[in-house]
Amino acid sequence: MEVVIVPDAAAGGELIAESMAQLLRRKPDALLGVATGSTPLPVYQALAARVRAGAVDTHRARIAQLDEYVGLPADHPESYRSVLRREVLEPLGIPMDAFTGPDGTADDVQAACEEYDRALAAAGGVDLQLLGIGTDGHIGFNEPCSSLASRTRIKTLTEQTRIDNARFFDGDIAQVPHHVITQGIGTILEARHLVLLATGEGKADAVAATVEGPVAAICPASALQLHPHATVVADEAAASKLKLADYFRNTYAHKPEWQGL
Ligand code: GLP
DSSP states (O other): OEEEEESSHHHHHHHHHHHHHHHHHHOTTOEEEEOOSSTTHHHHHHHHHHHHTTSSOOTTOEEEEOEEESSSOTTSTTSHHHHHIIIIIHHHTOOGGGEEOOOTTOSSHHHHHHHHHHHHHHTTOOSEEEEOOOTTSOBTTBOTTOOTTOOSEEEEOOHHHHHHHGGGTTTOGGGSOSEEEEOOHHHHTTSSEEEEEEOSGGGHHHHHHHHHSOSOTTSGGGGGGGSSSEEEEEETTTTTTOTTHHHHHHHHHTSOGGGOO
16 A cells, blocks of 8 residues: 655645546546545645635535434434534535434334445445554444454444543533444445545554555554555554554655556
8 A cells, every 4th residue: 555644634635636536537527536534625725725716626525424323313413424414525515415324213124224325336335445454443433343344334432432432422421422323444445546544643553554464354544555556645654663664654655656555
């Protein structure tokens, strides 16, 4: 995989936003897979700035959701559908009918998961999937020991992830759902380009395990090593435990600009 080390989160946001903008110029109806969490926000802000400046046109762009809480009504402010409407669709001027996501309130959650995998395939597959990473190496909500071949399905969150996400629920862990729907690792690997952004020291162990560790279910993000076009963008703090950091810097410094991310 390609590893790009950037000075800070804002630089990572600019780099990935530019890559998304280039994709949309090439393919105006591209299907962008988007993630929640704090890490991707600089990407969405940088892409929205390009939209406002007229540097990219999003009117045919389509958006696909990575994961969702089970049981939160779609209009709950912390359902990932609501978060993505606020943080991605509205700032980018993309209407909700260009959005596809799993139904976290379905009576038959398993059927809703299978339906979502079919919907992604029917939409032509995800062109670029943006990912964050959990402190334990999870992607989407694929917690450690998720099958690397998994499809979209229901998962139970680890206590650590519920603690990490309590900040979005007034700091009250009791409000964080136990169950979620997540695209499986096998589903995520079907996207044409995977871009994982990691920022801050708290992600340094997870980034090292993802990039330099073995491909192993204990670190779900390590499955990116199996993908022919995976890019990890890490700020200095998140890259601080990479043994090959200098090699990655040197490789990127010599990359021809036309190759993009
Ligand atoms: C949640 C999301 C993930 C995200 C992770 C990290 O678990 N389901 O998609 O990558 O949080 O969040 P943050 O970027 O806020 O650290």
